[in-house]
Amino acid sequence: MIQPEIIEELRQIVGPQNIQTDATDIYTYGYDASPEYYHEPDVVIAPANKAEIIEVLAICRREQLPIVARGSGSNLSGGTVPIAGGIVMTFTRMNQILEFDQQNLTLTVEPGVITKAINQYTASAGLFFPPDPGSMQISTIGGNISENSGGLRALKYGVTKDYVLGLEVVLANGMVVETGGKLTKDVAGLDLTQLMVGSEGTLGIITKAILKLMPIPEANKTMIATYRSMEAAAQSVSDIIAAKIIPATMEFLDQVTIKAVEDFAHVGLPTEAAAMLLIQQDGHPREIDADIATIEKICRQGDAIDVQVAKDEAEGAKLMAARRTALSALARVKPTTVLEDATVPRSEIAPLVKFINDTAKKYKLYIGTFGHAGDGNMHPTCLTDLRDKDEMKRVHLAFDEIYRKTIELGGTVTGEHGVGLAKLAYLPWKLGASGMWADAAIKAALDPDNILNPQKLYGRSEVAVHD
Amino acid sequence: MIQPEIIEELRQIVGPQNIQTDATDIYTYGYDASPEYYHEPDVVIAPANKAEIIEVLAICRREQLPIVARGSGSNLSGGTVPIAGGIVMTFTRMNQILEFDQQNLTLTVEPGVITKAINQYTASAGLFFPPDPGSMQISTIGGNISENSGGLRALKYGVTKDYVLGLEVVLANGMVVETGGKLTKDVAGLDLTQLMVGSEGTLGIITKAILKLMPIPEANKTMIATYRSMEAAAQSVSDIIAAKIIPATMEFLDQVTIKAVEDFAHVGLPTEAAAMLLIQQDGHPREIDADIATIEKICRQGDAIDVQVAKDEAEGAKLMAARRTALSALARVKPTTVLEDATVPRSEIAPLVKFINDTAKKYKLYIGTFGHAGDGNMHPTCLTDLRDKDEMKRVHLAFDEIYRKTIELGGTVTGEHGVGLAKLAYLPWKLGASGMWADAAIKAALDPDNILNPQKLYGRSEVAVHD
Numbered sequence: 061m062i063q064p065e066i067i068e069e070l071r072q073i074v075g076p077q078n079i080q081t082d083a084t085d086i087y088t089y090g091y092d093a094s095p096e097y098y099h100e101p102d103v104v105i106a107p108a109n110k111a112e113i114i115e116v117l118a119i120c121r122r123e124q125l126p127i128v129a130r131g132s133g134s135n136l137s138g139g140t141v142p143i144a145g146g147i148v149m150t151f152t153r154m155n156q157i158l159e160f161d162q163q164n165l166t167l168t169v170e171p172g173v174i175t176k177a178i179n180q181y182t183a184s185a186g187l188f189f190p191p192d193p194g195s196m197q198i199s200t201i202g203g204n205i206s207e208n209s210g211g212l213r214a215l216k217y218g219v220t221k222d223y224v225l226g227l228e229v230v231l232a233n234g235m236v237v238e239t240g241g242k243l244t245k246d247v248a249g250l251d252l253t254q255l256m257v258g259s260e261g262t263l264g265i266i267t268k269a270i271l272k273l274m275p276i277p278e279a280n281k282t283m284i285a286t287y288r289s290m291e292a293a294a295q296s297v298s299d300i301i302a303a304k305i306i307p308a309t310m311e312f313l314d315q316v317t318i319k320a321v322e323d324f325a326h327v328g329l330p331t332e333a334a335a336m337l338l339i340q341q342d343g344h345p346r347e348i349d350a351d352i353a354t355i356e357k358i359c360r361q362g363d364a365i366d367v368q369v370a371k372d373e374a375e376g377a378k379l380m381a382a383r384r385t386a387l388s389a390l391a392r393v394k395p396t397t398v399l400e401d402a403t404v405p406r407s408e409i410a411p412l413v414k415f416i417n418d419t420a421k422k423y424k425l426y427i428g429t430f431g432h433a434g435d436g437n438m439h440p441t442c443l444t445d446l447r448d449k450d451e452m453k454r455v456h457l458a459f460d461e462i463y464r465k466t467i468e469l470g471g472t473v474t475g476e477h478g479v480g481l482a483k484l485a486y487l488p489w490k491l492g493a494s495g496m497w498a499d500a501a502i503k504a505a506l507d508p509d510n511i512l513n514p515q516k517l518y519g520r521s522e523v524a525v526h527d
Numbered sequence: 528m529i530q531p532e533i534i535e536e537l538r539q540i541v542g543p544q545n546i547q548t549d550a551t552d553i554y555t556y557g558y559d560a561s562p563e564y565y566h567e568p569d570v571v572i573a574p575a576n577k578a579e580i581i582e583v584l585a586i587c588r589r590e591q592l593p594i595v596a597r598g599s600g601s602n603l604s605g606g607t608v609p610i611a612g613g614i615v616m617t618f619t620r621m622n623q624i625l626e627f628d629q630q631n632l633t634l635t636v637e638p639g640v641i642t643k644a645i646n647q648y649t650a651s652a653g654l655f656f657p658p659d660p661g662s663m664q665i666s667t668i669g670g671n672i673s674e675n676s677g678g679l680r681a682l683k684y685g686v687t688k689d690y691v692l693g694l695e696v697v698l699a700n701g702m703v704v705e706t707g708g709k710l711t712k713d714v715a716g717l718d719l720t721q722l723m724v725g726s727e728g729t730l731g732i733i734t735k736a737i738l739k740l741m742p743i744p745e746a747n748k749t750m751i752a753t754y755r756s757m758e759a760a761a762q763s764v765s766d767i768i769a770a771k772i773i774p775a776t777m778e779f780l781d782q783v784t785i786k787a788v789e790d791f792a793h794v795g796l797p798t799e800a801a802a803m804l805l806i807q808q809d810g811h812p813r814e815i816d817a818d819i820a821t822i823e824k825i826c827r828q829g830d831a832i833d834v835q836v837a838k839d840e841a842e843g844a845k846l847m848a849a850r851r852t853a854l855s856a857l858a859r860v861k862p863t864t865v866l867e868d869a870t871v872p873r874s875e876i877a878p879l880v881k882f883i884n885d886t887a888k889k890y891k892l893y894i895g896t897f898g899h900a901g902d903g904n905m906h907p908t909c910l911t912d913l914r915d916k917d918e919m920k921r922v923h924l925a926f927d928e929i930y931r932k933t934i935e936l937g938g939t940v941t942g943e944h945g946v947g948l949a950k951l952a953y954l955p956w957k958l959g960a961s962g963m964w965a966d967a968a969i970k971a972a973l974d975p976d977n978i979l980n981p982q983k984l985y986g987r988s989e990v991a992v993h994d
Contacts, residue, residue, distance in 0.1 A: 163765050163874035186771050208714045219712060221721075222689070235961035242872035244902035245686060245942035247675045247725045248950065248957040249984065250966045254688075254721035258714050275771035298630050304653050304742035347811040405709035407630035435711035475712035483715065490715040494702035498973065499717045505972035506965060517716065 062102035062146070066123060070105055070147070073115045078153065080104040089130065089148045090141065093195070095396050095446055097138035097481045101128070101148040108153045110267040114234045117265070120147065120511040121232065128513045129261040131171070131203025134195035136399055137480025139207060139260050144514045151202055154267065157181055164242040165273045166225060171202025171266050175209075178271070187273040190217035193476070194384065202266050208258030210476030212380075215434030216308045216342075217274070219476065221257040228268035229256055232507040242270060255502070260478055261513040263506050277342035280308065281352045282376025283369040285359035286333035290314065290417075293335035294410035296362040297433045300339075301406065303358060305351050307434065309340040309380070314413065316428030317386050317441075324389035325382040333365060335413075337433060338383050340376060386430045387441065394426065394443035398455055401483075402466040403475030406436040415465045416440045423454040437475035463489065479517050487517070529569035529613070533590060537572055537614070540582045545620065547571040556597065556615045557608065560662070562863050562913055564605035564948045568595070568615040575620045577734040581701045584732070587614065587978040588699065595980045596728040598638070598670025601662035603866055604947025606674060606727050611981045618669055621734065624648055631709045632740045633692060638669025638733045642676075645738070654740040657684035660943070661854065669733050675725030677943030679847075682901030683775045683809075684741070686943065688724040695735035696723055699974035709737060722969070727945055728980040730973050744809035747775065748819045749843025750836040752826035753800035757781065757884075760802035761877035763829040764900045767806075768873065770825060772818050774901065776807040776847070781880065783895030784853050784908075791856035792849040800832060802880075804900065805850050807843060853897045854908065861893065861910035865922055868950075869933040870942030873903040882932045883907045890921040904942035930956065946984050954984070 071079050080086055081103050090100040107113050120127045126146030133140055142148050151172030159168040162185055167178060175196040178189045192211035193199060199209070205227070210219045226240030229252075239253040240246055256263055287293040297310060313321065313336045322329040329336065337359070341351045352369060359367050370376035391397040404412050413429055416438070420427040431438035440462060442455050463473050463486045473479075473486040488496050500518045503510075538546050547553055548570050557567040574580050587594045593613030600607055609615050618639030626635040629652055634645060642663040645656045659678035660666060666676070672694070677686040693707030696719075706720040707713055723730055754760040764777060780788065780803045789796040796803065804826070808818045819836060826834050837843035858864040871879050880896055883905070887894040898905035907929060909922050930940050930953045940946075940953040955963050967985045970977075 161872075161874070162769065164872045165768065166872075208718075210712045214711055221718070231961065231965065235964060237961045237965055238959065239962065241937055241939060243870055243937075243939055243942070244681055244873070245677045245870050245899070245904045246939040247941050247943060247945050248939045248954055249946065249962060250730075250969060251675075251688070251721050251725055252962065252965055254718050255969075257718065259717055263717075275773065301632065302629065306742065344811065344814040344817065346813050350811065403710055403712050405628075405631045405633075406711070407628070432712070437712045470708055470710075472708060472710055472713040472715045474714050475710070476714060478714050479716065487715055492705065494698065494704045495706065495716060495719065497702060498698065498704055498719055501972040502717060502722075502969055505968040 062125065066119060066125070067103055069119055070103060070116065073112050074105045074107050078106040092133045092135045092138055092140045094136050094138050094480070094482055095398065097141045099141055099143045099145065101142040102145050104148045104150060106150045106153045110228070110230055110236060113230045113265055113267065116147070116149070117230060117232060117234050121509050124509060125511060126514045127511055129202070129206065129265050131200030132198045134199045135203060135207055135480065136477040137474065137482040139478045139480035139516065141481060143481060149265070151200060158268065161242060166242045167271045167273055169201055169269055169271060171200060171269065173201045175199050175201055175204055182273055183276065186276050188276045189223060189271055190274055191220045191223055194387065201269060205257055205266055205269055206259065206261050207478040210432070210435070210437065212309045212311060212432060214432060215310055216306050221254055223272045224253055224257050224269055225272050226270035227253050227256055227266055229264035229266050231264045232509065232512050237264070240270065260480065260517050262503060262517050263512065279345045279348055280340055280342035280373060280376060281348045281369065282338070282340045282379050283352055283356065283367060284379060285337045285339070285364040285367045286330045287335045287364055290335040290413050291410045292363045293337055296337060296359050296364065297409060298407060299358045299362055300355055303354055305354060307339050307351070307355070308342045309338070310434035311338040311383050311430065312409065312433035312438070313338065313383070313386065313430045314428060317390060317430040320389040320393060320428060321382055321386055324392065325385050327378055327382040329382065330366060338379060340380065390428050390441050390443060394445055396444045396446040398442040398444060400440045400459060400462070401474045401477040402438050402440060402462055402471060404436045404466055404469045404471035406434060408469040408471065409433055409436055409438065412438060412466065412469055416462055419458045419461050423458040425454060425458055435475065436471065481516070529592065533586060533592070534570055536586055537570060537583065540579050541572045541574050545573040559600045559602045559605055559607045561603050561605050561947070561949055562865065564608045566608055566610045566612065568609040569612050571615045571617060573617045573620045577695070577697055577703060580697045580732055580734065583614070583616070584697060584699060584701050588976050591976060592978060593981045594978055596669070596673065596732050598667030599665045601666045602670060602674055602947065603944040604941065604949040606945045606947030606983065608948060610948060616732070618667060625735070628709060633709045634738045634740055636668055636736055636738060638667060638736065640668045642666050642668050642671055649740055650743065653743050655743045656690060656738055657741055658687045658690055661851065668736060672724055672733055672736055673726065673728050674945040677899070677902070677904065679776045679778060679899060681899060682777055683773050688721060690739045691720055691724050691736055692739050693737035694720050694723055694733055696731035696733050698731045699976060699979050704731070707737065727947065727984050729970060729984050730979065746812045746815055747807055747809035747840060747843060748815045748836065749805070749807045749846050750819055750823065750834060751846060752804045752806070752831040752834045753797045754802045754831055755800070757802040757880045758877045759830045760804055763804060763826050763831065764876060765874060766825045766829055767822055770821055772821060774806050774818070774822070775809045776805070777901035778805040778850050778897065779876065779900035780805065780850070780853065780897045781895060784857060784897040787856040787860060787895060788849055788853055791859065792852050794845055794849040796849070797833060805846060807847065857895050857908050857910060861912055863911045863913040865909040865911060867907045867909070867926060867929070868941045868944040869905050869907060869929055869938060871903045871933055871936045871938035873901060875936040875938065876900055876903055876905065879905060879933065879936055883929055886925045886928050890925040892921060892925055902942065903938065948983065
C-alpha cells in the first residue's frame with residue numbers, strides 16, 4: 061500500500077484535479093478489455109507533460125513503486141492491469157495532435173490521441189494512417205504503439221510498427237530519448253523506435269510519436285465468398301496469394317461467427333456456409349477491377365458455394381462493418397468472451413482452424429473463429445461464463461493445446477493482442493530460453509529497478525497466469 | 528597479438544582450409560569499401576555452421592578476443608574493419624538458400640548468400656526481394672541485414688528491415704535466439720529481429736534469415752526531368768508527393784554527377800542542367816501511365832527545362848543503369864572518393880544540397896551530390912586524394928559542417944551506410960546523450976565482454992575517428 065506522503069508528492073506534481081485515489085474512482089483502472097485479470101492500482105494520475113513524468117519516475121525509483129502507462133484500456137491481454145499495484149498513468153491530458161506535415165507525410169502526436177481521430181484529422185488532405193485495430197474508435201495511439209496493434213489491413217499495409225517513424229520516450233532513469241525522425245532511412249544507432257513499439261510499457265513511457273501517413277487509395281471494392289469447408293476457404297487464400305495478388309483485407313469467418321454476426325447485423329450472410337472469406341482490394345479503380353475479377357475466378361474454381369461482389373463502396377462498407385461486429389456479436393451468446401489471438405504462417409490456417417474445432421469438441425466448449433486470413437492471424441473466441449469454474453478450467457486446457465499446436469505450425473502465441481498476463485505462460489514456447497534471456501537482459505539494462513509495468517512480458521515465474 | 532595456441536584451437540574448430548593467418552591473406556580483410564580506415568585482423572576464419580560459431584565465441588569470451596562478422600566487405604563506413612584486431616569471420620561456407628516458400632512468400636537463407644542471387648532465384652516464380660543497395664551484385668544478405676541497407680526503391684518499398692521476418696542469431700554468450708517467423712503479425716516479446724537489423728554485428732552473429740518477398744510489379748516506366756536549379760528539382764519532388772504519388776524510385780543528380788555519369792556511360796544526359804530527377808514508377812500498366820503523366824505535368828509546371836519519358840522498359844533500364852554508375856563515374860575523377868550519406872526529411876533536400884555546394888566552395892573541394900530524393904537520402908561525394916593531407920583535413924572540416932547542418936534540418940548522420948567508424952564522432956549529434964546511453968546499455972546487456980565488433984556504434988571516446 062502506497063504511503064500518504066507519496067500520494068501527496070504525486071498530487072503536488074500533477075495537481076489535485078489529476079490524481080485519483082478513491083476506491084470507486086480507481087476501480088475501473090484495475091481492468092483492461094480481457095475478462096480474467098484484475099488488480100487495483102493504488103493511485104491513478106494524469107500528467108500534463110514529460111517534465112511531470114520525469115518527476116513521477118524519480119519517485120517510483122526511490123520508492124520501488126510500480127508504474128503502468130495506460131491508454132483507453134481496450135487492450136485484450138491484461139497488459140495494462142497493474143498486477144503489482146502502484147501507479148496507473150493515463151494520458152487524457154496529453155492528447156494533442158502536435159504537427160501535420162503534408163510535405164513529409166507525417167503526423168506528430170501525443171500518446172493520448174484517439175486512433176480514429178488521426179484519420180478524421182488527415183482525411184481531408186487525402187491521407188490516412190493504415191493500422192486499424194478493432195478498438196480504434198476508443199483506443200489511444202500510445203496504447204497501439206505499446207501493443208504494436210494490427211487490424212484488418214495488415215496483409216497489404218503492415219501493422220503499427222510500420223508507421224512509427226520516431227518516438228520521444230522517457231526512460232525509467234528519467235532520461236528522455238528521441239528516436240528516429242521524419243526520415244525514410246535512418247541507420248544511426250540501434251533501432252530504439254522498433255524496440256519500444258510493442259514493448260507493452262515495460263521499457264519507457266512514450267510522450268510523443270511521429271507517424272507515417274499514406275495517400276488514401278482512390279477506390280475500393282469488396283466481395284464475399286462462401287464455402288462448404290474451411291479447407292476450401294483456406295485454399296482460396298493460398299491461391300490468391302499464389303496469383304500474386306495482395307488484397308488490402310482478407311478476412312475469415314467460421315460458421316459459428318457467421319451465424320452470430322448475421323443474427324446481430326442482418327446483412328444477409330449465408331448462415332449455412334461452413335466458412336466465409338470477406339475480401340477487399342483498394343487502389344486505382346481499374347487495378348481493383350482486375351484483381352477482384354481474378355479473385356472471383358479463383359474462389360469459384362476453389363469450390364466456393366457462392367461469390368458476391370458488393371455493387372458499390374457503400375455496400376462494401378456495410379459488409380466490412382458487419383465483420384467488425386464479429387466480437388460483439390459473439391459476445392452476446394454467453395456472459396464471458398475469451399478472445400484469443402493464435403497466429404500461424406498463412407499456409408497453416410486450415411490445419412489450425414480444424415484443430416481449434418476438434419479441441420472445442422473435445423473440451424465441450426463453444427468456440428467461434430474469425431480473423432485475418434491473409435496474416436494467418438486467427439481469433440478463436442470462446443463463449444463461456446467466468447463463474448463456471450469447471451468450464452473455465454476446460455477453456456484453459458483447450459487453449460493450452462491450441463497454442464501448443466500454433467507453435468508446432470510455425471506460429472506465435474500472439475499476433476496483435478500482446479503478451480500482457482494472458483500469454484505470459486505461453487511466451488517461452490515461442491521465444492525459447494534464449495529469447496527469454498535476451499528480452500530480460502534488455503529489460504534489466506533499461507529498467508534496472510523494474511518499475512515500468514513489472515511482472516509482464518519477461519515471464520516472471522511467480523505470476524500465476526490462470527486462476 | 529593472438530597466441531599460436533589459440534590459432535591452433537580455431538584451426539581445430541573450422542578446419543585447416545578455413546583459417547587464414549598469413550599477412551598477404553589477411554591484408555584485404557583490414558579494409559572495407561571506405562577509403563580511410565584500415566586495421567589488420569589477427570586471423571580470418573570461415574565457419575561451416577552455428578555449432579562452430581558457438582565454439583569460436585567461447586574462445587573469444589575466454590580470451591577477451593574481438594570478433595568481427597564480415598560479408599563481402601562492400602560496406603561504406605568502416606563497419607567491418609577490425610579496428611581492435613582479433614578474428615574476422617566470413618560466411619563463404621554459409622551461403623545456401625535453405626527454403627523457398629511460395630505459399631508464405633518467404634525465402635530462408637544463410638548469411639553468406641549474395642543479395643543479387645536472391646532475386647535471380649525467385650524471379651522465375653514472379654517474386655522479388657525489394658531492397659537493392661548499390662553493392663547488391665557483390666554484397667551478402669548478412670551484411671545487408673547488419674547494415675540495414677537501403678537502395679533506390681526505398682520510397683515505395685522500404686529498406687532491408689522491412690523485409691526481414693525472422694532471424695537465427697548466435698549471441699555473444701553462445702545462446703542461439705530464433706526471432707520472428709513466417710508471420711505477418713507477431714507481438715510475442717521484444718522485437719529482437721528489428722534490434723538485430725542494423726546493429727552492425729555488435730549484438731550477435733546472424734546465422735539464418737527469413738526474408739519477405741513481394742510479387743514483381745507487372746510493368747515499369749522511367750522518366751527524367753532536368754532543371755536550371757536544384758531548388759526547382761527539389762520542389763518537384765515535394766509536388767509529386769503532395770499529389771499523392773509514391774514513385775518506386777525518385778533519384779536526384781546534381782550537375783557534377785550528371786557530367787561525370789554522361790562522360791562515363793554516354794546515355795545522352797543533359798550536361799548543361801543544374802539538376803536532374805530520374806523517376807521510375809511500377810505496378811499495373813494503366814496505373815503507371817496515369818502516374819507518369821501526372822508527374823510529367825508537375826515537372827513541366829515546376830520549371831523543368833526538359834522532361835523525357837523512356838519509350839520502353841529497356842530504355843528505362845538503361846537510364847537506371849546509368850544512375851547506378853554514379854559512384855564509379857565520380858570515382859574516376861580523382862584518386863580518392865569519400866562517399867557520404869547525409870539524410871534529411873525530403874522537404875529539406877534543396878537547403879541541404881545548397882549548403883553542401885556552399886561548403887564545397889568554402890573549403891575548395893570537389894563534391895558531387897546524388898541520391899534518393901524521395902527518401903531525402905543524399906550522397907555528397909567528395910573527390911580527393913588521401914595522400915594530400917591538407918585537402919583531407921579540409922574534407923573532414925567540410926563534412927563536420929555538412930552533418931551539423933543535416934542534424935539542424937531534422938536529419939540523420941547516416942541513412943543507409945551505417946555508423947561504422949566513419950560516423951562514430953557524429954553519432955551523439957543524432958542520438959544525444961540519452962540515446963547513446965540506451966544503446967550502450969543494451970550492448971552491455973547482450974555482450975558484456977564486448978567481444979562483438981568492439982569500438983563501433985557505441986561511440987567509445989578512445990577511438991580516433993580521423994587521421
